[in-house]
Every structure is written in C-alpha cells, then in structure tokens.
Amino acid sequence: MYSKNMFSLEGKTALVTGASYGIGFAIACAFAAAGAKIVFNDINRELVEKGLASYREKGITACGYVCDVTDEDAVNSFVKRVEAEVGEIDILVNNAGIIKRIPMTEMTAEDFRKVVDVDLNAPFIVSKAVIPGMIRRGHGKIINICSMMSELGRETVSAYAAAKGGLKMLTRNICSEYGEYNIQCNGIGPGYIATPQTAPLREKQPDGSRHPFDQFIISKTPAARWGSPEDLMGPAVFLASEASDFVNGHILYVDGGILAYIGKQP
Ligand SMILES: NC(=O)c1ccc[n+]([C@@H]2O[C@H](COP(=O)([O-])OP(=O)(O)OC[C@H]3O[C@@H](n4cnc5c(N)ncnc54)[C@H](O)[C@@H]3O)[C@@H](O)[C@H]2O)c1
Numbered sequence: 306m307y308s309k310n311m312f313s314l315e316g317k318t319a320l321v322t323g324a325s326y327g328i329g330f331a332i333a334c335a336f337a338a339a340g341a342k343i344v345f346n347d348i349n350r351e352l353v354e355k356g357l358a359s360y361r362e363k364g365i366t367a368c369g370y371v372c373d374v375t376d377e378d379a380v381n382s383f384v385k386r387v388e389a390e391v392g393e394i395d396i397l398v399n400n401a402g403i404i405k406r407i408p409m410t411e412m413t414a415e416d417f418r419k420v421v422d423v424d425l426n427a428p429f430i431v432s433k434a435v436i437p438g439m440i441r442r443g444h445g446k447i448i449n450i451c452s453m454m455s456e457l458g459r460e461t462v463s464a465y466a467a468a469k470g471g472l473k474m475l476t477r478n479i480c481s482e483y484g485e486y487n488i489q490c491n492g493i494g495p496g497y498i499a500t501p502q503t504a505p506l507r508e509k510q511p512d513g514s515r516h517p518f519d520q521f522i523i524s525k526t527p528a529a530r531w532g533s534p535e536d537l538m539g540p541a542v543f544l545a546s547e548a549s550d551f552v553n554g555h556i557l558y559v560d561g562g563i564l565a566y567i568g569k570q571p
C-alpha cells in the first residue's frame with residue numbers, strides 16, 4: 306500500500322563508510338533529513354573532525370569514528386562499538402573508496418592490491434560484520450557504491466574497474482545469500498561526479514581552458530554536465546527505505562544517461 310511516509314528513515318541507524326566529505330557525506334545528509342541517526346568513519350582523526358564539523362554546519366548530529374575499512378579486526382571492533390554506543394545498524398552504505406590512475410603495464414601488483422583492498426575487500430569485510438545483526442533483527446539494507454567502471458573500462462583504471470566490477474557481483478551475491486532474511490543489497494553506480502576523487506580530471510589547463518577529460522565527460526553525458534554528490538541523495542534514500550523492499554541485487558546507475566548513449570558522432 307502506498308503511503309506518504311514510505312521514504313522515511315525515522316528510527317533507523319545508518320552507517321556510511323568514508324563519509325567525511327564527497328558522495329558519502331551527501332548520502333548521509335540525505336539519510337539524516339529522512340530521519341535516520343548517522344554514523345560514519347574515516348581513515349584518520351583529522352578527516353573525522355572535518356566531517357563532524359561539516360555535519361554540525363548542516364545541523365546534523367552525526368557520530369564519527371576513525372576506522373580503516375580494510376582492517377577486519379578494526380572493523381569488527383568498530384561495529385561492536387557503534388552497536389553499543391549508537392544503535393544496531395539498519396542501513397550500511399559501503400562508500401569508502403580510492404582510485405589509482407596508472408597504465409596497467411606500469412602498475413605494481415602492490416598498487417593493484419591496495420585499490421582492490423579498499424574498493425572490494427572492504428565492502429565484504431564491513432558487510433560481513435553487520436549482516437548477522439540484520440539477520441537477528443529480520444531486516445537490513447546494504448548499498449554498495451559501484452561505478453561506471455562496474456560496466457565500462459578505460460585507460461589507466463584497471464584495478465578500479467576490476468574492483469568495482471567485483472563489487473557489482475558481491476552486491477548480487479549478498480542479495481542471493483541473504484535476501485530470504487529480508488536483507489536488500491543493492492548498488493548505486495554514479496556517473497562522473499564532481500568530488501576530490503575526480504578533481505584531477507577537471508583541472509584547468511595552463512591556458513585556462515577545460516581539461517580534455519572534462520570536455521569528454523560532458524560530451525559523453527546526455528545531461529551535458531558532471532553530476533554532484535546531491536544527485537545521489539534521492540536514489541540512496543529510495544534504496545535505504547521501505548519503498549525499495551522488493552528491489553534486490555540491482556545496480557541503480559545515476560549517470561545522467563552515460564550508459565544509454567553511444568556518444569556524439571565526431
Ligand atoms: N566521484 C565520482 O565520480 C565517483 C563515481 C562513481 C563512484 N564513486 C565512488 O563513490 C565513493 C565515494 O567517492 P568520492 O568521489 O566521494 O571519493 P572521495 O575520494 O572524495 O572520498 C572517499 C572517502 O573514502 C575515505 N576512505 C578512503 N579509504 C578509506 C579506508 N581505507 N577506510 C575508511 N575510509 C576511507 C576517504 O578518506 C574519503 O573520505 C567511492 O567508492 C568512489 O569510488 C565516485
């Protein structure tokens with residue numbers, strides 16, 4: 306039955322990883338506006354303090370913790386601490402991520418592993434830590450932040466594409482394994498979004514003109530612009546709320562139409 310409040314997150318606790326700024330911060334702000342209690346983590350104290358100040362500026366009381374999502378022991382203690390100090394985690398967003406833009410034949414195996422560790426192994430580690438509680442309580446929402454690179458390749462991003470393609474399949478597998486416990490695991494595949502991660506792709510040229518990649522993205526995007534972190538707010542609230550209770554194992558691409566478009570004829 307349709308109800309006006311089916312997008313409400315009132316009474317829910319949401320953990321968004323790596324959410325001091327950027328996409329994670331915007332998603333957490335949207336969850337707070339929908340009524341959820343917000344917990345986030347980041348890699349060091351300085352980033353967590355910066356994040357706490359940004360949430361305060363928006364009038365949001367968020368709980369911030371230092372935790373490296375690639376460290377399984379640290380994640381397990383962090384999740385226990387959150388459950389004791391804030392509440393049981395109803396919604397998890399695996400947002401923390403990194404990219405290294407290096408041609409594959411020049412990339413060290415160590416760099417490749419580091420990207421896969423943060424972008425793929427960590428969502429496995431954090432999801433594994435929260436799923437048992439979700440099963441006990443009979444409900445849970447997991448949202449994995451995927452990418453255009455869950456579907457497409459391009460020069461220099463082999464590790465990132467391998468990890469984000471893997472994250473798409475981890476999403477489908479969590480849905481397959483735990484859907485019967487009323488856990489929905491879906492992905493959001495953002496297009497090109499203006500955040501610090503993509504700042505090098507938008508740097509102005511020495512003569513003040515646009516970066517060629519910046520022009521390329523605008524020409525490849527039917528919406529003819531970069532996305533903003535705020536563009537992900539509505540889709541994230543939908544996938545965190547009861548409005549999406551029968552949506553499972555799906556990747557919702559929020560890309561201004563990139564994946565639908567063959568590109569302009571030269
Ligand atoms: N910006 C884009 O165009 C875009 C598009 C598609 C997907 N994404 C994905 O969205 C997510 C957020 O991207 P963003 O652009 O906001 O990135 P960002 O670099 O601006 O922010 C990433 C956040 O993750 C944190 N982080 C990194 N490693 C961590 C670790 N080991 N433990 C805990 N926190 C860690 C960072 O400190 C930072 O707060 C990433 O997974 C990214 O791959 C970004």
Ligand SMILES: O=C(O)C(=O)C[C@H](O)[C@H](O)CO
Nearest residue numbers: 452453454462495496497503
């Ligand atoms: O292609 C790149 O260099 C990127 O930075 C990829 C973007 O961050 C994003 O994941 C595209 O969806």
